[in-house]
Amino acid sequence: MLGIGIDWAEEFHDVALGTDEKGVIEQFRIAHSPNGVAALVERALRLEPDPAEIRVVLETRHGLLVEALLDAGFTVLPVNPDLVARRRGPARKKDDTEDARICCLLALDRHQTLKTLIPHGELGGELRAIGRDDERAARDQRRLLNRLRADLQTTYPAALALAGTDLGAPTVLRLLERWPTQDELAAASREELVAFARAGRHGWPDRFADRVTEALAAPSLPTRDYLVRAKAAGIRLAAVQLLALHEARRGWEQRMGELLLGGRRTGRDHTVTDPDPGKAFPGGDIYLSFPGLGDRLAARVAGEIGEHIDQFDSSNGLQCYAGRAPVTRRSGKSDFVVARRMAHNRYLGDAVHQWAFCSLTQSGWAREFYDAKIAAKKSHHNALRALGNRWLEILWHCLTRRVLYDEDLHVANRNRALGRAA
Structure with a gap:
């Protein structure tokens, strides 16, 4: 296995290469250009002919550099910059070369539970x-x-x-x-x-x-x-x-409507007369079945989640990715809950927050849930965060089971869980 750590920038990138036996073996800098990236790919393949055994750690999940590495067949493992910062030592001194070395060591650590980047398809x-x-x-x-x-x-x-x-x-x-x-x-x-x-x-x-x-x-x-x-x-x-x-x-x-449903909406009822499933985003009709999600908001949520819902092992993984899941801090006599996660996809988090607000007028149980939080002395935004967290849980189950959202079915299951009469 070959590990690659990259500290990326706009004009150049610091790179560190390493192996299991020797650790970091060399460090160098490449230009942010086709020739620079091609030289990196060629250099890595000389050390490890199997591209699937080349693990790349860097502090971003988007951009032309990431796409070039994915096209080469490398395993890309994006990490939060805070993870690198915590390993810089007591002084926390910022140095591009040192950050590339730390990323390389993270790539070589098989016990480090890093998520492999699953790239978006063309539609996503x-x-x-x-x-x-x-x-x-x-x-x-x-x-x-x-x-x-x-x-x-x-x-x-x-x-x-x-x-x-x-x-x-x-x-x-x-x-x-x-x-x-x-x-x-x-x-x-x-x-x-x-x-x-x-x-x-x-x-x-x-x-x-x-x-x-x-x-x-x-x-x-x-x-x-x-x-x-x-x-x-x-x-x-x-x-x-x-x-x-x-x-x-x-x-x-x-x-957005074309991408979600596979065809252009026509007529006064704005329906797709002849949809093409091959040109539709996977699960686009599921997103649109939820109250509060129109073409614009459904596209924002679906685009950030991507085509592969299986990259989230559970609904909690999706909630954490959107920053909706609260974080509990317990130490000694201290016990408090942080409402918003610092490391999350803010685009998805903002879209889910708006979705929760829009659903208040279209879903009876959502309004009841929100009113209960307000009655419990929660603020408006805290209540919407909790409601958005619940919507993501339902969305994950619908996407994994390939079923449309059914308000009556969910209300019946909710009443059963709360011990209410039908």
Whole structure:
């Protein structure tokens, strides 16, 4: 067996090679380039011809370097950086060469229970990438909307009155892009407003023009001319950016549904008329059977878990991976519980937290569970973490048994476990 420890970076990687008999035998540095990675693979295969017997330990599970090592057939064992930090010695001195040596020793230690990386397939990898991009775009939307609302409050109150509670509506954003100041909107004729609404496929163009007139006629505090001039370009820029984000997220949502079900949703009922099982993510219909999981949220959860649910030996393994499982600390007279695990997949943890919140209005037992936690003096987020932990347990059982979620069946099993009458 050959052990490889890698301390990775953006431009180069420190590497340590070792064997069972001699320990670490050599250390060197390679460039983050095709030639550098190819040289590492060739050097390792000269020492160990069987790629399955080459164990690689490094502090990441994603990236082009990891994919190249997997393509070479090596066994990749990603570890948390804290595991390496605890082995640096009393001073905990950070040194790239020493970290590579420690990773190599971890690779040679067969008694170290390290999980072999099971890579995502094409469907899972695309779903995870789209889900992460969509989540980042949602944060950008909230940030831009908050900034746009603040600018409109000081310079363009009629736009806020027109938008109401839906400032991010495409019609409102297109209006701000075309007329970024209140004076420019007031100068537009009724015919221009009707034509604008009709071009944007608004259902009631005349009614839209009347709403614009009412918003402009509503009394408001005077605005400063210099602020209006200064904010006009920023308002138009925010509107353009929000429209682009809206269109991108619509396309991503459509693609998420295709990946989960193996075909495009059509019709008013948004069903897949002719699904292709070969193009569907494994268990995609199971994810969508859960209350609170639509295309976007189901794609985020499924993309982070991956196609291979068997990589988690139990539901607790999945809960720990998502950071939902509490950690108990007992020592002497001290006994306390840490609610959130520090080492976890934060993308999956955030998605499960949102899933738990969305399920409150769609699942009776979930609402009952949440209310019981609140009655027990738990905070809102603690109650959602506990509910998300329970949802992951149910999800693991459904995925391993290849069955859709059944609310009535789960409620019956829950009542039986709690000793309640049916």
